[in-house]
Amino acid sequence: MAKVGLQLYTVREEMEQDFRGTLEKVAALGYKGVEFHTFFGHGADEVKSILDELGLEALGTHTAYRQMLEHLDEEIAYNKQIGNKILIVPYLEEADRVWDEVFANLKELGKRTREQGVVLCYHNHEFELTEKVNNQTVFDAMYAAVPAEDLQVEMDTCWVHYGGYDPVEYIARYKGRLPIVHLKDMTRDADGKAITAELGVGEVDLKAIADAAIDAGVEWIVVEQDYCGGGKPLESIAASMEWIKKYAAEGGKLNV
Template identity: 30%
Template sequence: MHEINRRTLLGGTAATALGLGLAALPGTAHAAGGGRPTGRVPRGAISVQLYTLRDLLSQDVEGTLRSLAAIGYRKVELAGTYGRTAAQFRQILDRHGLHGTSGHISLAADMAPVFEDCVTLGQRFAVVPWASFSTADEWKKLADDLNKAGRLACRYGLRFGYHNHAHEFQRLPTGEVPYDIITSRTDPRYVHLELDLYWAVAGGRDPVELIRAHRHRVLQYHVKDRAADGSFADLGTGTIDFPRIFSHSREAGVIEYIVEHDQPTAPLNTAKVGYDYLRAVRFPKR
């Protein structure tokens, strides 16, 4: 499988999202509608993807993690360890009262060392964040590899997942849809879904319909907002109707709400806005 390269991804897929010219999907205006807004996101379910703060972390790991803890975060999702070993990075997290409960990883021929590092870091989830292929057979091979890795992850006490972007929802020349291949060919016991809400919308899909199609399999959300022009937005300032989506969280099976912004201009402010939004948002219980 191709090595993860999210910088390359953002150059292509974000442009695709903008090119789609998508207005908000039905029901994605900021009005939850229906029912009393009594549901809330548990504080212990809030996390942040450290990719959002990659530029700061590359300069000052200790200070950046200290700042996240000061905002109120207790969980983070890793995207690398910035030149530290897993043990060294875990020590930094521990010093600031942070738990690296999830991490983005690459598939490898030998996944054992990868999962050993995940355990050292204290992770509960290990997630493949990126794949792109041009044929259905390649996507099917990926699904088989995910199953294999997921079975091994279980031996390490880990939940293994796949994170979507927009291109998985676009039809291949054969008419098949990569996301459908992944979800139908992988075993839900071994491969869960980390549903990126921004990329689902950018791919022309309604996150609620995806939740309904994959009940109790969406264990993690990437909570990322979308501006009216299709660009990334700080959480709660864009067009995605999170209360409507969150009202289906029990149906989804979601355990973690992970704040993310792929191209923030002020990463710590973005992290704070995201944390504050998730603490304040209310939605109908179902």
């Protein structure tokens, strides 16, 4: 049964101001795991102790591409110490989007992480769906170029939707290679640009996506909201958890 986690980037300002207190609030809302994007200078032993006390799992860490290229062994050691065995490339700057080079680097990074008992994932935005390599989306070209044993999929389903593709179809396409799915809702501004939103208030077909993800055997469904309207991220993640609980009460096979 899939578990529900939170990408802590959603509450980044709260985490920076009160690391432990924010994690306490996240746990109290019912999130089973957390996905880090930074540790705000806290040591691995301290982070592990807090997670254990709160009953939270470290489900993954977003680690900058260049940081992985230059300091992979240190990142692996820290993350293994806190109980996390999934490292995720979170975003590629435009200057880094030389795709043949990226694919080769991901293959090498994946090999090195695998040899140390860690899984490498890649987290998409919309540009991997709108840019092409040899008549394939970058998304598909990447996973065709790098073997599944070296690179797994962390699919941000909102950005798949915003990129013009069906997240349900993409989930089915990558079944068996998909340990984590990001569940995110969105509205649009007057220019059609995405505005991330609490689950259930936007245009994304969240139920269909959650159903497909669970059918595909994902381990984690992760809530993420890049920017929270009104500047109250803790209220936003509470509202999203209410959607999750309603979905589970109506038959969704989630551990909540």
